[in-house]
Amino acid sequence: MMIERRELLMAGAGLAAAGTLAVPAAGQQHPMEGMAMSMTDCIDDCVASHRMCLETATWLTKRGGASATASLIAMLNDCAELCQASANSMLRESPLHTILCRACADACERCARECLSHVVDERMKRCSATCKDCAASCRMMADMAS
Numbered sequence: 001m002m003i004e005r006r007e008l009l010m011a012g013a014g015l016a017a018a019g020t021l022a023v024p025a026a027g028q029q030h031p032m033e034g035m036a037m038s039m040t041d042c043i044d045d046c047v048a049s050h051r052m053c054l055e056t057a058t059w060l061t062k063r064g065g066a067s068a069t070a071s072l073i074a075m076l077n078d079c080a081e082l083c084q085a086s087a088n089s090m091l092r093e094s095p096l097h098t099i100l101c102r103a104c105a106d107a108c109e110r111c112a113r114e115c116l117s118h119v120v121d122e123r124m125k126r127c128s129a130t131c132k133d134c135a136a137s138c139r140m141m142a143d144m145a146s
Helices: 005-018 022-026 039-063 070-091 095-117 123-145
Strands: none
Touching: 022 095, 039 070, 039 095, 070 095, 070 123, 095 123
């Protein structure tokens, strides 16, 4: 039986709303804990970027106007999904987390640039800064694991 994408997204949203996604990241020990940057820090940055991108896409959709382009909203949603996938892969200690972290870093860098080009108010600046932080964390995590 194939699980539909909508069911998976709704389950993830329910967990996020319940606050259960951030709890393991804060208390879980990871093999890279003693390194310059811990895996837990990278997970936390990914979760923060995931949330910020989704909230910003929703805000733009409700606000409307010239900045609420379909391409920007799609980029925010894509970035959010990559951030979530990267965080999940690190929580599972997946051997593929470096691949996902590299993809996440690339997406977050692009998203940060795009948000800055659509600066409407402080929200877009915060979204850009959050994506930049996540990109730096994911790039460092991928480089450390290589």
